[in-house]
Amino acid sequence: MKIQNAFRIGLVGTLGVGVGLLILTSIATLSTIIxxxxxxxxxxxxxxxxxxxxxxxxxxxxxxxxxxxxxxxxxxxxxxxxxxxxxxxxxxxxxxxxxxxxxxxxxxxxxxxxxxxxxxxxxxxxxxxxxxxxxxxxxxxxxxxxxxxxxxxxxxxxxxxxxxxxxxxxxxxxxxxxxxxxxxxxxxxVPASKRARFADLTEQITQSVGRYVLGQVSLAAINGVLSFVFLSIIQAPFPAVLAFLAFFFSLIPLVGTLTGSVLIVLVCLIPGLGSPLTALVAAIYYVVYMQVEAYILSPRVMNRAVKVPGALVVIAALAGGSLLGILGALIAIPVAAAALLIIKQVVIPRQNEL
Structure with a gap:
């Protein structure tokens, strides 16, 4: 087959590749601003x-x-x-x-x-x-x-x-x-015929993200305050620093509280700072607290947010953390919730109609 205007096709293809590379380079350069x-x-x-x-x-x-x-x-x-x-x-x-x-x-x-x-x-x-x-x-x-x-x-x-x-x-x-x-x-x-449906989904997603953010910050604040009070009572080393760690790690869903608790217990084991007894008491407290958070606090605080399966929470948090650090781990859960909502209300009904 004879190709007509090969120069024009090559030029357009080269310009397309150049524009694509320019877009990718611009995104990489503006990553901080994004x-x-x-x-x-x-x-x-x-x-x-x-x-x-x-x-x-x-x-x-x-x-x-x-x-x-x-x-x-x-x-x-x-x-x-x-x-x-x-x-x-x-x-x-x-x-x-x-x-x-x-x-x-x-x-x-x-x-x-x-x-x-x-x-x-x-x-x-x-x-x-x-x-x-x-x-x-x-x-x-x-x-x-x-x-x-x-x-x-x-x-x-x-x-x-x-x-x-x-x-x-x-x-x-x-x-x-x-x-x-x-x-x-x-x-x-969005086309007028689909605008109402799109607006409804957008409102559900934005409301779910808002409730998730407030709920996660509330849970982290509860963990930080209770950790400061408890660590001060048992005379753990540097209770304010450890309580801040508990708050900071609790912002990461599902795995954050466990990670912060392990770090706090390990700090209590350092010779000259804590003792095995202090570490044991702290470990027992955090095991009990994680049960209370999982079965009492989290369902009440996050009851109006979109539910995401636990395995997907871990995968999304790990992927988001690898891409954007702490911010990525925080954003990953609402993104996963939004994707689940779209799948349930758009993709599955459309497949059922075929």
Whole structure:
């Protein structure tokens, strides 16, 4: 078969490939900005139920947004002012305790106990390697310069994090104000015959995402507060820091509470900080708490969100975390819920009609 205008076909094909590569390169370059937009839209959907509730009470939307955003800002400020000084103080105490902890770990009694506990493990070789590594780190000028560079990178990362929080907050404010307008504009892009169905599905998805965000943050806050109270009672090491870890990890659905609990129990086992008894009590508490959360708190808090099977929650959280970190793990569950909703209400009915 003879190809007519081969140059034109090749040129069009090359331009198509070039445009595709340009689009992919642009997406990669703008990945940070896209992440900010996704986080802000996610938070705006999470705050929308509270804003809508105030609107139903007779307040104009701008006033409802102002009240909700002011409340969130005051809550975050109060949390920072209450928790950050304690965390800084306790981290400072941890840094001061590090030499004593290292000395206790390297003590003869500790080494002998490990040898008796694990006779097949070369404890002396491991201890020698760790000790040599620490001594080499503190005596080598190149290592110290790398440490200084790492500290500078941490400071830059903290500054970038603060900038990201400010940008996300501003975008969240704009998205919350224009959410209804954005949805109506999106509806206009759908054919009129399918617009009502599309609008109904969109409202279900956005409401489910909003309820999910509020529910997950509420569960994380409950875990953080209860952890701080319990860890303070049993005199666990650095209860504020550990409670913050419990709150932070609980934001990750299903696996987050378990991960945070394991880390807290391991910290309670560190010689010089905790004790086996403290770790055992903490482990028992978190086992009981996870049962209470799974069978009492979570069903009540998340009762109006779209239900997602447990296996799909784990897969979605792992995939989202691999792609976008913590933000991806948070967004993955609502995305999976939205996909399930579309499959149940659109794909399956259409297949049943064939």
């Amino acid at each position: 992440t900010y937009i996704g986080a802000a839209l996610f938070l705006a959907l999470g705050l929308d139920p509270a804003i809508s509730w105030l609107e139903r009470r007779g307040l104009p939307r701008w006033a409802a947004i102002l009240i909700v955003m002011t409340g969130v800002g005051l809550l975050v400020a109060a949390l920072v002012l209450a928790v950050v000084p304690i965390i800084v103080d306790q981290v400072g105490q941890l840094v001061e305790e590090l030499p004593r902890i290292i000395a206790r770990v390297n003590s003869e009694d500790w080494i002998e106990a490990l040898k008796q506990q694990f006779p097949q493990v070369p404890i002396d070789e491991i201890n020698a390697q760790v000790t040599n590594g620490i001594n080499d780190f503190f005596t080598n000028p190149d290592k110290l310069s790398e440490l200084a560079g790492g500290v500078l990178q941490v400071a830059v990362a903290i500054g970038a994090g603060v900038f990201a929080v400010v940008i996300v907050f501003i975008l969240t404010l704009y998205f919350a104000a224009a959410l209804n307008t954005m949805k109506r504009a999106t509806y206009q892009l």
